[in-house]
Amino acid sequence: MSSANYIGRLAPSPTGLLHLGHAATFWTAYQRALEHHGTLLLRNEDLDPHRSKPEYVDAMIEDLAWLGIEWTPPILVQSQRLALYREAFARLLASGFAYPCTCSRRDLAQMVQAPHEEADDEPVYNGHCRPLVEASSTVIEPGVNYRFRVPDGETIRFTDRNLGPQNFIAGLDVGDFLIWRKDGLPSYQLACVVDDDSSRITEVVRGADLLKSTARQILLQRALNMQSPAHFHTHLLRDDRGVRLAKRYDALAIRSLRQQGLTAAEVLQLAARSLLQYE
Template sequence: MNDLSKKPVRTRIAPSPTGFLHLGTARTALYSWAYARHHGGQFVLRIEDTDVARSTQDSVEQILAAMKWLGLEYDEGPIYQMQRLDRYQAVIDQMIAAGTAYRCYCSPEELETMKAAQDARGEKRRYDGTWRPEPGKVLPPVPEGVKPVVRFKNPVDGDVSWDDLVKGTITINNREIDDLIILRPDGVPTYNFAVVVDDWDMGITHVFRGDEHINNTPWQINIFRALGAELPAFGHLPIILGDDGLKLSKRRGAVSVTAYEDDGYLPEGMLNYLARLGWSHGDDELFSREQMVSWFDGSHLSKSPAQWDPAKLEWVNSQYIKQADDARLAALVQGQLAKRGIEASVERLTPMCTLFKDRCATTVALADWLAMYFAPVNPSAEDLSTHVTEAVKPAIGALADKFATVEWNKVAIQAAIKDVIAAHGLKMPQLAIPVRVLACGRAQTPSVDAVLELFDKNMLIERLRSI
């Protein structure tokens, strides 16, 4: 490994726009961003869109939106691989001229026959080198009308070793890998080639990525060396497991990052939770972005898979909801209510968020509470029969009448409730709970006077008189 200590740190995230930005990629982006920021370096966003059949503009836009929501600002990009085809072709031409790559004219049918024969012999599937040039070797005649692929001439002997930032030293023998295709017949490069040229051109010094890429790394290191390029440091992060113990992935149970925004999570809560899925700083559970940047030096990364825990995410997010500015929460809740067809001003919502945010893990949960101030409520039949009894209805009616005449503030509301309780010989819960059921649609709320103060006075009186 080359000495990178004197070079400015440059990291990257390189998602493929074949679907949404999922949680594993978001965690990798966070670690890459934090490492660059810790070292005063730069963070690059690259869109690896060479899978032309599956890449979509919608996916690109979702990736950009997710990065923006998480606040993972990048210094360069987005850089699109499909806009760099001329560069890849130029490197291919250089490699062919240097003898480190060659054209292969094997048809798909020939390759399938090759694999079948290897299977029959119990051998590992690998390209057999039919078109690999060697001293004194006579190659087959070039077939007419066949567009070749280009293969990398991988070393046949020796080992590939690197000191992984997460896993430690990893060694793979060159006999375990073969001459992979680096350019398709249509002129589009394959992943393992394009990623090397990109990281080389962009001066990437540290590559964090999922450990599913470990098997790709020997090929990439060999291509770096064939190009005379300096190697980046590699750090392969363990997978994230779902609560079923299986890998989260685009194809299995993973949810897009933006879905969590829709579900009412705050970006700082999501970043804090993602950071702890494979990294720690002592026993610290809650920390700011600034603290993470100051602590994230690439050490203390776990070698073991992390377990996605929705309940822990909710707890972490609830802590950030409690700390959040109330006007900011109000704007987010306003958006959540708008999805339900409920219009509400930030001015009205702000004091409501102040009162209810300690009970909520998400802005969706906050909206569930605050909807009662703007839309009809539907108390359960059980709550109505249990709490809104014939014995208490006269007191509820009296309270509605008294509310009609008082100043609308918490002190006056509390005084009116106490007067009605005294006049009807009741205890506080005997009146407060049925009032909650009728006004809020539920029997348990914060302090009843604080809750009622935030209602439109006429709406509240109408609900109390509906019995």
């Protein structure tokens, strides 16, 4: 890849304070962009209307700047791009890749075929609502979830620039996944591929908990005739019990560490030391 063509991105969601794990991943993304003399963009993934808060947007911008991470403006805001997501969803629906799903949360909990893994955000769907024959449609039913029909048995392969070759089998490792929500908003998977494509992202740097999401997004990119970027998945930071850090760990939030008197360099050193034990 030509260094001049490198475009990376930071994509936090404003549903809580950024923590030490975010510092490690976002600093890696920043360093990758610097190494390639490329561009780094910032995307505000604010598509959760119940959990996204303006104060978290302000905090994440301030904390990233405090760490010394620089990006190229303007900040892309997902809630302002709904027309783009809807257009991509309509294309999937018209091509027969999407179908409506009326399963409730309770239904989904009862029909899980495999244990819900810590490093995955969506268990394999058992196909309860999947039509026997692919059918195209131009009608979007209101108040209904939609899923992407994966090509059962197909192996999705990609070589991660940090973790090496990755293989996932459609229908076994990743099932038909949510792409459009009944509240009229896109899923993370769909919004992510649309934004990465429109921003011409060449490399995605994010945590290893999203490896299966990468497989799902590659399938979406193929269906939408989009190029897939390269990927660099970072190891996850974990607590003393081996549980990966989440936004509920307020004591390890960047804001909390700042208030304790740590400098940006000390926070980054702490994150780097924590990562070493998993590499």
